Amino acid sequence: MTALLDATLFFLTTVVLFFLPGLFVLRMFLRNKSYVSALTSLTLSFALGLTFLNFILILMGHLGIPFSRTSLILGIAGSVFLLTALSMLSRRWLSHPAQGDVDSRRSFDFSRKQTWLFVTLLVLTFLIKTVYLSHAVLPTSTDLGHHMYWSKLIAETKALPTYAKQEIVTTPDGTYEITAPEPIADFIIGEHLPFSAIHILSGLDFLSAFPVLFLFLINLLALLALVAVARFFGENLKGPNILSRFFTPQNIALGTLFFFGPLYTLASPQAKFVSGGVVGNTLGNLFIPLIILAYGRAFTEKRSDFLALGFFLTFSLAYIHHLSMLILLFILFASVVLFVFIHRDTLKKTLLSWWYLFARPKPLLVAVLACLFFFVVAMPTYIDTSAVGTAIGTPTKNTRTGLTWFQVTFSSGEARVALGVATLLFLALLRTRTTYAGALLFGWGGILFIMTLFPHFLFIDIPSNRIGSYLSFPLGILASVTFIALLALCQGQQKQFFLPSSLIILLSFSVFFFSVGSGSYDNSQTLLPKSKALSLLQTFEASRYLKEHTGDEDVILKDHNYIVGDAWMKLFFLRDYSYPLSRGFFKRYEDNPNREQCTLLMISVPNTARGEKCYTETGTNFVVVNPHFDITPFEKSSSFARIYASDDIHIYARTR
Amino acid sequence: MNHLFTTEKYLVLLFLVLFFTSAWFLFWKNERELDSNFEKSWWTLSFIEPQSKESLDFRVDNSSNHTTFYYRILNGKTVLKSESFEVARGERRSIVPGLSKTRDVRTTLEVTAGTEKKSLYR
Numbered sequence: 001m002t003a004l005l006d007a008t009l010f011f012l013t014t015v016v017l018f019f020l021p022g023l024f025v026l027r028m029f030l031r032n033k034s035y036v037s038a039l040t041s042l043t044l045s046f047a048l049g050l051t052f053l054n055f056i057l058i059l060m061g062h063l064g065i066p067f068s069r070t071s072l073i074l075g076i077a078g079s080v081f082l083l084t085a086l087s088m089l090s091r092r093w094l095s096h097p098a099q100g101d102v103d104s105r106r107s108f109d110f111s112r113k114q115t116w117l118f119v120t121l122l123v124l125t126f127l128i129k130t131v132y133l134s135h136a137v138l139p140t141s142t143d144l145g146h147h148m149y150w151s152k153l154i155a156e157t158k159a160l161p162t163y164a165k166q167e168i169v170t171t172p173d174g175t176y177e178i179t180a181p182e183p184i185a186d187f188i189i190g191e192h193l194p195f196s197a198i199h200i201l202s203g204l205d206f207l208s209a210f211p212v213l214f215l216f217l218i219n220l221l222a223l224l225a226l227v228a229v230a231r232f233f234g235e236n237l238k239g240p241n242i243l244s245r246f247f248t249p250q251n252i253a254l255g256t257l258f259f260f261g262p263l264y265t266l267a268s269p270q271a272k273f274v275s276g277g278v279v280g281n282t283l284g285n286l287f288i289p290l291i292i293l294a295y296g297r298a299f300t301e302k303r304s305d306f307l308a309l310g311f312f313l314t315f316s317l318a319y320i321h322h323l324s325m326l327i328l329l330f331i332l333f334a335s336v337v338l339f340v341f342i343h344r345d346t347l348k349k350t351l352l353s354w355w356y357l358f359a360r361p362k363p364l365l366v367a368v369l370a371c372l373f374f375f376v377v378a379m380p381t382y383i384d385t386s387a388v389g390t391a392i393g394t395p396t397k398n399t400r401t402g403l404t405w406f407q408v409t410f411s412s413g414e415a416r417v418a419l420g421v422a423t424l425l426f427l428a429l430l431r432t433r434t435t436y437a438g439a440l441l442f443g444w445g446g447i448l449f450i451m452t453l454f455p456h457f458l459f460i461d462i463p464s465n466r467i468g469s470y471l472s473f474p475l476g477i478l479a480s481v482t483f484i485a486l487l488a489l490c491q492g493q494q495k496q497f498f499l500p501s502s503l504i505i506l507l508s509f510s511v512f513f514f515s516v517g518s519g520s521y522d523n524s525q526t527l528l529p530k531s532k533a534l535s536l537l538q539t540f541e542a543s544r545y546l547k548e549h550t551g552d553e554d555v556i557l558k559d560h561n562y563i564v565g566d567a568w569m570k571l572f573f574l575r576d577y578s579y580p581l582s583r584g585f586f587k588r589y590e591d592n593p594n595r596e597q598c599t600l601l602m603i604s605v606p607n608t609a610r611g612e613k614c615y616t617e618t619g620t621n622f623v624v625v626n627p628h629f630d631i632t633p634f635e636k637s638s639s640f641a642r643i644y645a646s647d648d649i650h651i652y653a654r655t656r
Numbered sequence: 657m658n659h660l661f662t663t664e665k666y667l668v669l670l671f672l673v674l675f676f677t678s679a680w681f682l683f684w685k686n687e688r689e690l691d692s693n694f695e696k697s698w699w700t701l702s703f704i705e706p707q708s709k710e711s712l713d714f715r716v717d718n719s720s721n722h723t724t725f726y727y728r729i730l731n732g733k734t735v736l737k738s739e740s741f742e743v744a745r746g747e748r749r750s751i752v753p754g755l756s757k758t759r760d761v762r763t764t765l766e767v768t769a770g771t772e773k774k775s776l777y778r
Contacts, residue, residue: 003684010683011676038664042671108664115663119670130678134685209686213679220675533689534696541692541700541717549706622706638762641709641778646700653706655778 010210013202014046014217017076017194022049024080028087029309029362037108040228040293043221044309047290050283051316052079053197054190058319058378061160068158072200090361108231114250118257125223125261129271133216136275137209140532142560144215144277145567148206150187151195152571163187163381165577168596168618176598176617178555181576185382190320191279206571207540215274215282222286223260229289230256230477232296236437237427237481246488255480264413264476269469281469284324287317289473291328292440298357299436308362315370322382323462327470330451330458335443342434402453403464411465412472419482420445420475426482445474535564535648542624542649543572546580555620556580557602562626563649569624581620603630607637615639621654692719693746701767701774710756714765714776718743722769729755730764 022045029048030036036044056075057067065071110118139145153161164181171177195211204210234252266272273282294310297303318325343350358364409417424445427438448471451460455467546556556573558580560566566582573579583599598614603625605611614620623640625631627650634640634652644651688694697720704713716725723745728738736755743749757763757778764777 003687004680006683006687007676007680010679038668039671042668110663115667118667122667122671123674126674126678130681133678133682137682137686138689207690209679209683213682216678216682217675220671224671531689534698537690537692537696537719538698538700545700545702642776643706644700644702645774645776647698651702651706655709 006204006208006210009202010198010204010213013198013204014214016073017053017197017201018046018049020045020049021052021076021080022046024084025049025052028083029305029312031305035305037228039108039224043224043228043286044290046217046221047225047286047313047316050194051312052076054193054316054319055373057193057197058160058189062377066158067154067196067200069200072197108250108253110250114254117254121254121257121261125220125257125265128262128265129216129219129274132266132271133212133275135531136271137212138531138533138536138565139207139211139568140536140565141275141277142567144211144279145565145569145571146577147187147191147277147279148195148211148568149570149574149577150192151199151211152206153574154192154196155199156574160189161192167578168581168598170596176596176614178581178618183381184577185322188280188320188322188380188382189378190316191283207568211277212275215277215279216271218282218286219270219274222282222289223257225286225289225293226260226473226477227253227257229293229296230480232293232300233437233441233477234481234484236296236300236435237441247484251484251487252477252480255484256477259416259476259480259483260473264416264472267413268411269472273469280321280324281466284317284321284327285470285473287313287320288324288328288331288470291317292331292444295332296437296440299354302353302357304357304360304363307357307360308366311363311366311370315366315373318380319378322380323466324470326462327448327451327467330447331440331444333443334447335439338443338446339436339439342439397463399463399465400455400461401464402455403468405453407465408452408468408471411468412475416472416475416479419479421478423478423482423485424449426485427478441474441477445471445478448474532564538646538648539563539565539569540572541646542644542651543569545644546622546624546651547572550622553619554622555618556622556624557583557599557620558624559583559603559626559630561585562629563624566624580624581618604633606633606640612639615654623652623654625650625652697721699743699769699772699774701765701776703765703776703778704750709778712755712757712763712765712778713750713752714767715748715750716743716767717748718745718769720769720772721745722772724769726768727751727753728766728768729753730766731758731761736763 019042023041025048026036026041026044053076056079057072060067060071060075065075139148150161150163162181162183163185164183166181167179168176169179195206195214198204198210198214199206202210231249231253234247234249260270264270269278269281269285273285291310291313294306294313298306298310314328317328340347340350403411412420424442427442447458448467450457452464452468452471455462455464460467550556552575556579558566558569560582561584569580570577581599583603586600589595589597589600597610598618601608601611602614602618602620603623606615606623623634625634626648627645628648631650634642634650639654639656640652641655642650643653692698699720699722700717702715702717703711704715705711712729714727718725723742724740725743726738726740729736737753739753741749741751753765762777764775766773766775
């Protein structure tokens with residue numbers, strides 16, 4: 001009964017916070033609801049609602065208005081009312097000539113068979129993801145724990161946070177000390193405000209299933225966004241040299257659902273990112289296809305409202321995730337360069353058409369408001385810190401010098417890479433490569449290939465596997481194009497390609513079974529072996545005990561290597577992002593000798609002179625460890641008392 | 657065309673229904689997993705005053721099938737006190753043995769439930 005209540009609360013909260021306000025904003029951009037399909041409206045409404053919520057909360061935070069249930073509802077309702085009123089007034093003042101071919105855009109136009117196939121693929125997708133998440137929904141993941149610390153801090157303090165953390169440093173005279181909080185660039189406000197808002201409005205606990213479920217919703221909507229953008233590509237790539245009977249936008253959209261739905265649905269960047277709490281990437285994977293769709297339709301159909309929508313979503317992404325923003329900028333840059341290169345003979349005409357599209361009220365208004373917000377209200381935190389500088393330059397570590405082909409096929413899936421690369425090459429030969437859709441698809445896939453395999457060509461200094469996780473999206477769409485093209489060949493027009501029909505049928509079946517095999521194998525590799533619930537409960541119980549019995553003068557150290565869900569311990573204290581202090585992965589200390597060593601020494605060798613010096617100078621007086629790995633040095637020492645014991649957690653207090 | 661647009665609205669509805677069903681299931685699964693007493697058997701032992709250097713008062717939080725516990729307080733190898741006590745499943749019980757840690761000697765508290773033993777010391 002509690003679960004039903006929680007699910008209902010969560011569902012209604014997402015509707016009130018995201019879908020409804022987003023729908024209002026969408027109607028402001030696109031007056032006629034038939035401009036986009038119902039499924040695309042759903043996805044766009046959510047993304048716009050999230051954008052709207054983020055900007056309102058940032059504004060409220062800067063005005064000093066505390067975040068509460070009342071201020072949240074009044075803020076959203078008031079802003080929606082204000083924008084609706086402005087929109088109605090602008091409708092009177094500005095004339096809006098009809099733009100684009102409305103009727104042809106109103107829906108996916110699925111036939112009955114296609115609708116049933118869509119339903120089947122969607123149900124399968126939900127089923128596989130839900131089964132996987134049923135083993136991974138527990139709040140154990142490190143990344144999600146880090147993110148939820150900030151979200152809970154925002155909800156508890158009712159204000160915007162200062163992204164900073166304490167560190168252990170060695171002073172010039174050789175003593176260790178814990179610094180005052182210093183700014184960090186790893187986090188961006190737009191990743192955390194939505195979770196805070198859900199908690200404030202619904203009262204759902206951060207230690208419940210809601211954070212993972214929210215990411216699950218974003219992941220599913222990203223899937224719909226990919227289907228929508230695939231349909232757009234399918235529509236605009238169709239040319240006289242591609243078979244038309246089966247090679248339809250609807251089938252390419254369904255092919256995309258096939259490649260991202262039941263197949264490869266668990267591996268990164270899908271369900272695994274959801275359970276792993278990779279908030280920024282998951283949000284980025286929703287926004288990037290939607291932004292490409294908005295720009296694609298803006299330039300293809302000469303629609304300034306879609307251009308304004310693209311600007312708004314792009315600006316929003318800047319406040320959500322820096323890496324996704326960087327990837328998007330590269331994609332757009334590559335697409336523009338490609339389009340300009342192809343149309344170099346008519347460059348003046350092209351640039352003029354872009355200017356006419358931009359110099360319209362909506363894009364100009366969004367651009368002006370975005371600039372005002374950026375310079376007057378708040379800049380993304382990574383602009384102030386050194387994050388931009390550290391991402392650009394010659395790759396500095398082995399993990400940043402690019403992935404091998406083998407690694408790319410491993411991370412993106414063999415079938416998607418094989419078919420995707422084939423389409424990328426095939427696309428270069430098509431006449432439709434000259435369209436905006438061709439440039440965007442080629443730019444999206446091509447630039448991510450270069451960034452993943454040869455980052456030094458573009459002076460990218462970011463872990464290559466993180467960039468590689470973005471590659472699977474364009475590859476999946478490209479793979480879908482090849483897959484549908486092959487099936488189209490089976491439909492009887494094979495003679496154009498000078499291949500016997502039996503060979504084409506054999507080839508199509510091979511591709512189908514190869515894809516299903518590769519995608520399913522990928523899924524099976526991602527399934528989790530067993531539940532960590534019992535260990536997690538012990539971590540939470542130990543955290544409650546320490547919260548109850550320690551104060552501001554105490555310093556707690558815990559181990560990250562062997563304690564389940566240890567990153568979530570900080571949610572019990574909300575004292576600092578680095579509190580409790582943590583012994584990180586051993587490799588981190590080996591890889592970086594300049595890293596502070598106290599957190600390692602205080603657990604691994606607490607009785608040595610350096611270990612004791614660390615304890616004394618940092619003031620650490622409680623240690624949380626897993627008794628299966630780390631108790632011997634504490635047992636032997638007369639400096640520690642064991643004050644708490646469960647099967648997987650021991651707590652020691654320093655007695656001198 | 658109208659028919660097709662309506663069909664797509666049903667797809668949106670289907671998406672929302674499927675998501676709600678998944679959310680309900682996952683909330684249910686998560687609540688069951690985070691329920692200390694559901695298909696789990698564990699207990700914790702802790703000092704009531706962790707900051708104290710002498711107090712041996714302790715508590716047991718029981719989420720196991722054991723209800724009878726037995727404790728011993730040892731000074732080195734010498735047993736100072738032993739007693740059994742009851743804690744029902746899902747309950748917490750504080751025990752005050754009426755003893756304090758002896759100076760310069762490790763004083764150990766051992767608690768046994770069935771074959772499971774946990775210990776604390778000062």
